[in-house]
Amino acid sequence: MTDAHAINLQAAAWVExxxxxxxxxxxxxxxxxxxxxxxxxxxxxxxxxxxxxxxxKLVALRTQHPRPQSPPSRxxxxxxxxxxxxxxxxxxxxxxxxxxxxxADRVYATAVGEHQTLRLSDxxxxxxxxxxxxxxxxxxxxxxxxxxxxxxxxxHDASRPFVVSVGNHRxxxxxxxxxxxxxxxxxxxxxxxxxxxxxxxxxxxxxxHPGDVMxxxxxxxxxxxxxxxxxxxxxxxxxxxIVFNHTALIAAAAEFNRYNGKKIVIADPxxxxxxxxxxxxxxxxxxxxxxVRDLFNLHVEERGDEIIVSR
Amino acid sequence: MAETPKSGLEGxxxxxxxxxxxxxxxxxxxxxxxxxxEAVLVRYLRQxxxxxxxxxxxxxxxxxxxxxxxxxxxxxxxxxxxFTTARNLLINRMRDHAVVPIExxxxxxxxxxxxxxxxxxxxxxxxxxxxxxSEAIDRLPPHCRDVIxxxxxxxxxxxxxxxxLNIAETTVSSYLTEAIYALSNLLNADPTDPRVxx
Numbered sequence: 001m002t003d004a005h006a007i008n009l010q011a012a013a014w015v016e017x018x019x020x021x022x023x024x025x026x027x028x029x030x031x032x033x034x035x036x037x038x039x040x041x042x043x044x045x046x047x048x049x050x051x052x053x054x055x056x057k058l059v060a061l062r063t064q065h066p067r068p069q070s071p072p073s074r075x076x077x078x079x080x081x082x083x084x085x086x087x088x089x090x091x092x093x094x095x096x097x098x099x100x101x102x103x104a105d106r107v108y109a110t111a112v113g114e115h116q117t118l119r120l121s122d123x124x125x126x127x128x129x130x131x132x133x134x135x136x137x138x139x140x141x142x143x144x145x146x147x148x149x150x151x152x153x154x155x156h157d158a159s160r161p162f163v164v165s166v167g168n169h170r171x172x173x174x175x176x177x178x179x180x181x182x183x184x185x186x187x188x189x190x191x192x193x194x195x196x197x198x199x200x201x202x203x204x205x206x207x208x209h210p211g212d213v214m215x216x217x218x219x220x221x222x223x224x225x226x227x228x229x230x231x232x233x234x235x236x237x238x239x240x241x242i243v244f245n246h247t248a249l250i251a252a253a254a255e256f257n258r259y260n261g262k263k264i265v266i267a268d269p270x271x272x273x274x275x276x277x278x279x280x281x282x283x284x285x286x287x288x289x290x291x292v293r294d295l296f297n298l299h300v301e302e303r304g305d306e307i308i309v310s311r
Numbered sequence: 312m313a314e315t316p317k318s319g320l321e322g323x324x325x326x327x328x329x330x331x332x333x334x335x336x337x338x339x340x341x342x343x344x345x346x347x348x349e350a351v352l353v354r355y356l357r358q359x360x361x362x363x364x365x366x367x368x369x370x371x372x373x374x375x376x377x378x379x380x381x382x383x384x385x386x387x388x389x390x391x392x393x394f395t396t397a398r399n400l401l402i403n404r405m406r407d408h409a410v411v412p413i414e415x416x417x418x419x420x421x422x423x424x425x426x427x428x429x430x431x432x433x434x435x436x437x438x439x440x441x442x443x444x445s446e447a448i449d450r451l452p453p454h455c456r457d458v459i460x461x462x463x464x465x466x467x468x469x470x471x472x473x474x475x476l477n478i479a480e481t482t483v484s485s486y487l488t489e490a491i492y493a494l495s496n497l498l499n500a501d502p503t504d505p506r507v508x509x
Binding site: 003004005007008009012013015016017018019020021023024025027028031032035039040042043044046047048050051052054055056057058059106107108109110111116 | 330331332334335338341342346367368370371372374375378379440441442444445448449459460462463464466468469484487488489491492494495498499
């Protein structure tokens with residue numbers, strides 16, 4: 001019997017060697033010789049190489065660093081400016097080195113268009129919307145939302161509060177259902193049920209009640225009220241739908257674009273401001289495009305990775 | 312020897328393309344059709360062979376037989392071919408052993424079940440790829456995870472990784488080798504099935 005384990009390790013060593021900067025023609029010739037020695041070598045090498053090549057996609061987990069921002073205007077309050085600086089710093093600092101600093105964390109990520117539900121051992125549920133990345137600490141009571149949107153339904157435990165960190169904001173659960181959505185330069189926390197507290201460096205903690213939505217941008221933090229109906233519509237993604245209610249086409253397109261590789265582009269400002277309502281499946285871009293084309297008599301054209309909507 | 316390229320060129324693929332080995336046609340078929348069956352195949356082998364330390368060898372033997380046959384002529388359907396090969400191999404191995412475990416033979420007759428088991432859904436696989444990858448990375452021993460994260464996600468060269476982790480460059484290479492080996496098992500076997508975890 002051949003020793004498969006030893007051959008597999010040799011094959012892995014070849015793949016590793018081939019990835020080095022000093023890989024040479026002589027090395028290649030040596031590898032060809034090794035591969036020619038037996039079918040076992042050939043298969044083991046290609047099997048290892050296949051995994052290694054697949055791992056190239058891991059680069060997608062690299063945290064995108066925010067573009068440099070213009071400083072907030074003088075008129076904004078001092079405390080708010082401090083918050084903005086803190087958010088930017090925290091996002092820039094939170095690279096993938098988290099893997100090293102906190103090896104006990106578990107990482108969960110969804111691809112564009114994907115929707116996954118995570119169940120924690122304490123009964124809490126976390127739903128991940130499209131293009132989202134989340135780290136869960138080993139104790140299961142602290143998560144970091146790296147990007148995207150997640151809905152939290154938390155099993156309350158007064159002795160072990162559940163904490164969601166996004167940049168320099170910490171959402172502390174006080175028995176709740178809530179949604180956190182992070183975009184390039186905007187954070188939104190919507191409270192559906194129960195109570196939660198948002199701690200942000202530089203300003204007093206804010207307690208959220210049902211219907212409260214906290215919106216933090218680079219320049220400001222504000223609190224808004226939304227009806228339960230509107231909140232339910234915003235959370236349509238949990239049922240894999242997007243709900244529009246007198247929504248401008250440009251906003252609707254932006255929403256669909258979160259779920260697709262192909263992006264809808266609306267350049268004409270008049271078209272951008274046309275309004276439409278209705279419920280569409282998150283993967284129903286084509287259906288929505290058909291509707292707006294027929295309803296507003298528009299022109300829809302695919303060009304490479306873009307779908308152009310015009311008059 | 313030519314001047315050593317700068318470490319920053321690692322992984323750019325530019326010079327690798329020139330000095331790469333070819334992929335034979337049969338291997339192309341093997342990677343596309345046979346490798347995705349590995350999780351089910353490993354489960355089948357585990358269920359039908361008592362000594363679990365033989366599995367890696369058994370898997371290799373199945374692969375060699377399948378590949379040799381494919382070199383002569385590509386089988387029309389990969390899955391029945393792979394499992395029939397596995398079954399024949401197990402029967403031969405049992406004959407070689409003095410004592411044939413009776414229950415193993417009985418199980419072997421349930422081969423049809425293994426063939427009918429749903430194979431991997433390719434679209435689902437592609438969609439879940441990133442999740443599978445990050446879960447696989449998560450399961451690596453910490454020293455392997457550190458180097459592969461720095462190499463694959465941060466795209467650092469070996470010398471940069473060595474500096475960052477304060478270890479020798481040769482150590483980086485040996486950790487990476489270990490990581491590649493572990494990854495090949497984690498990515499091909501069904502990670503949700505504890506029986507097929509390496």
